[in-house]
Amino acid sequence: MxxxxxxxxxxxxxxxxxxxxxxxxxxxxxxxxxxxxxxxxxxxxPVPVEQRRPWGRVPKPPVVEAEEVFAPELARGARLLDDEALDYEFSKGKAIDLGVREPGDTLTFSGPDLIHEGPYTVFFLLPREVTNPAAFALLTGDTELGSTPTDYGTKDSVKVGIGVFGTGRPKLTLRFTSAGSAVFDCVQFAAARQLNDVVEAEQAPELTRNGPEPVQDIDVMWSGAKQLRFPAAKTGDSLELEATIPPGDWSVSVGQTRGPRYGDHDVFVNDKPAASLKGYEEKHLVHDWVKLTTLKGQNGKTKFRFVCTGKDDRANGYELGLDYLGWQRLVVEDAIEGETAELTDVKEGSITDQELGPR
Ligand SMILES: [Ca+2]
Ligand SMILES: [Ca+2]
Structure with a gap:
């Protein structure tokens, strides 16, 4: 200059x-x-007030402002709220009070413009104080994505649903299930967990099965927001899935859900014994990258057979919860770490089949 x-x-x-x-x-x-x-x-x-970055709530895209998507309701008695008198801020400084809603009332709006398809959790952000908020279910088309939790009204951010969405702006519907007020600041989408180098168990082709038909569970805790649950009912029930593993030397694992309902399963990879999975745990949780075996070379279509071997005394079921089948590059630490080690990886001593205990 x-x-x-x-x-x-x-x-x-x-x-x-x-x-x-x-x-x-x-x-x-x-x-x-x-x-x-x-x-x-x-x-x-000076930058206009509404364009300044707020000190408080800063939702990140993908998000839509409630006062924008529900703007047509202003002609039907809805009220625009601002945060001038509050000691905190609304997203973009505004919220909308949609008035009193009755059970069965519906409201339709477009969600944010999604650049990536995939699973998302939908959060509704509210003012900190909403008296007697009306509970509602969130739907896209005829599919219910979820509903307001039982403690709705005590927090200013609520997780209402989970769905798998394509790109673009999803059409969403609120269906009210209790009478009360509806006041919203914005609707935030958050990408759910989606791992790389995995085949989602819920999408893996089933090759053989001896036992009940698997079901899919939906929750943000799982990659792709889903798991495949094999509701095994007894010892010997089995399920075989197929995953295409790329060429290379890999440590092959599963995302395994453990909890009170899950039993014990032996895993066979391409018909060879690979690992034993213990399913019982007090808390319902996914365990990531639970090692099964190693695969080397061209790989390709790989068979994973899970056979129920029983259950822990404390477990109330024999089920198997699979989030994904995954692979990670084989490194030396992995190779000598545990009971999945191959004979060639042992530098001194020898391999025994002794239980190494829980990992
Ligand atoms: Ca807002
Ligand atoms: Ca999954």
Whole structure:
């Protein structure tokens, strides 16, 4: 910038990258000092209030503002709320009070523009205080994605549903299930867990089965928001899935759900014994990358057979919960780490078939 310009900036500008600031759980201010030569023009134009970054709620895309998607309701008695008198902020400074709703009332709106298809959790953000909020179910088409939790009304952010969406703006419907008020700030979509280098168990072709038909469970805890649950009922029940494993040397694993309902299963990979999975745990949780075996070379279509061997005394079922079949590059630490080690990986001593205990 030359000194001949009408004004000259001799500035010390303290700028924080927007992305970095968003990633931090704190508020930051940016300060800029401007100096100009006498006779210059005051070029400074303040940023309009609604375009300033708020100190409080900063939803990240994909999100839609309730006051925008429900704007047609303003003609039917809905009220726009602002946060001027509050000690916290609404997203974009506004929320909408849709008035009193009765059970059976529905409201339809378009969700945010999704750039990636996949599973998303849908959160509704509310003002901190909503008296007697009306419970509702969230639907897309005829599919119910979920409903407000029992503690709805005690928090300003509620997880209402999970769905698998294509790209673009999904059409969503609220169906109220209790009488009360409906006040919303914004509707936030959050991408659910989706792992790389896996075949989702719920999508893996079934090759053989001896036992009840598997079912799919939906929850954000699972990759792709789903797991395949084999409701095995007794010892000997089995399920065989197929996954295509790319060429390479891999440690092959499963995402295994453990909990009170799950039993014990032996795993055979391409008909060879690979691992024993214990299913019982007090808490219902997914365990990631539970190792089965190693695969080397061209690989390709690989058979995974799970055979029920019984259950823990405390378990109330024999079921098997599979989130995914996955592969990770084989490294030395992996190869000598545990009971999945191959004979060639043992430098000293020998392999025994002794139980190594839970991992
Ligand atoms: Ca808003
Ligand atoms: Ca899954």
């Amino acid at each position: 030359s000194t001949r310009t009408l004004w000259m900036v001799v500035a010390a500008v303290l700028l924080l990258s927007g992305e970095w600031a968003l990633a931090q759980p704190r508020d930051y201010a940016s300060v800029a000092y401007w100096y100009q030569q006498p006779g210059g023009t005051d070029f400074f134009k």
